[in-house]
Amino acid sequence: MPPAHPFDDDKLREECGIFGVVGVTDAANFVTLGLHALQHRGQEAGGIVSYHPDHGFNSARRFGYVRDNFTSQKLMETLPGELGIGHVRYSTAGSKGQTQIRDVQPFFGEFSMGGAAIAHNGNITNADALRRELIERGSIFQSSSDSECIIHLMARSLQRNIPQRMEDALRRVEGAFSVVAMTRTKLIGVRDPLGVRPLVLGKLGDGWALSSETCALDIVGAEYVREIEPGEMVVITAEHGVDSIRPFRPKKSRFCIFEHVYFSRPDSIIGDRSVYETRRQIGVELAREMPVEADLVCPVPDSGTPAAIGYAFESGIPYGMGIIRNQYMGRTFIEPTEQIRNMGVRLKLNVNRALIKGKRVVLVDDSVVRGTTSRKIKEMILDAGAAEVHFRIASPPTAWPCFYGVDTPQREKLLAATMSEEEMRSHLGVDSLKFISLDGLYRAVGEASGRDAKSPQYCDACFSGEYPVEPSDMLEKGFQMKAAE
Structure with a gap:
């Protein structure tokens, strides 16, 4: 399992990436490629489930990177079939260091009408309450993941088929969820009514693909079709294509704005906009709002x-390029002494001294x-001889934790929660x-026209403290929400 590194530990981390295909030979190979493209969304562990009429459901779960675990022919031969889904993950903030293989998705359940597997990106904000209720009614949980609640809710549903049972289950769920699931014949994708987390649809030859991001469609040669809309469920078969269902009451979309800032890969498309171009435009707005006299603009890579x-x-x-990133800082790097460990960031980043010396430097970082x-x-x-150092940040101050599928420190550990800009x-x-500014973003x-204060167009709770879905489990634990203005 990749160790935490001091450079990466100071970033907000998306907790999951999901991918699924139907109607393609050796589906698990396509899922592996898709998960490899989504590795930035979760580097702790990954899992794949496939289905073949002669062999049934098969699964593999591993800690570590996709490239290190799902590239052996011997393993991939155990995952036959034309239908498969996969998941890459980080642990949640509460379970960090305690993750076991049973926590690795996709999760599988056997129902009276057949088996189903499910992979979830997001966070269920009423998972504690649901888990207590389900355990009191006899459910036996195998993992610490909030996503397992969905399987148990499906098992208790009285609906006649698995897509209907999934609808039934997800109506009980609060928070953020993008889901890919599979039965023996169907690939299913769902987004929560607010559309907080992403999910896209692609055409792959005679088959179909679902993915957290378009960059994973690119790697498998799939044609991007469209985003799954907020509150939409798609049920896909190789024979009949895509059937769209609307199981939830319509709500105004609140897509996570931090996907634009950091989470998504720059070569992905969100809302028909290039993520790269959006981030470049963030820099343009930042320069207009926060100019400074300087000699050099450098990114924090x-x-x-x-x-x-x-x-x-x-x-x-x-x-x-005033700072150069070492691209070969892999997970196998040995840190044998305290002296080496104390080098911290220098193991991954190095300053281009010849460029920096004597310059007034603007450092641009995402957060x-x-x-x-x-x-x-x-x-x-400064050690490299810079005359001045000016930080320009491509997002507003991160002052509030996220409860919708992002690994965020407790609020008191967020610098912007306890300090003013000048104090920072x-x-x-x-x-x-x-x-x-939030308007500039x-x-x-x-x-x-900027941000609509009365009805924000995105979820920006990490900046504003305005949560579109009440984090009920956290409120039970004493979390104090922002007072209404």
């Missing part, structure tokens, strides 16, 4: 790169979470620190 390009273009300040990495990078830049600047020890993602 790799997530800050498109915004830094946009900032340099708009400001007229030259762009340069500031705990601030630990930002401080280390600032020290590296002093804490990081930089000459200036500025964040894009909305303009960058295509909302020309």
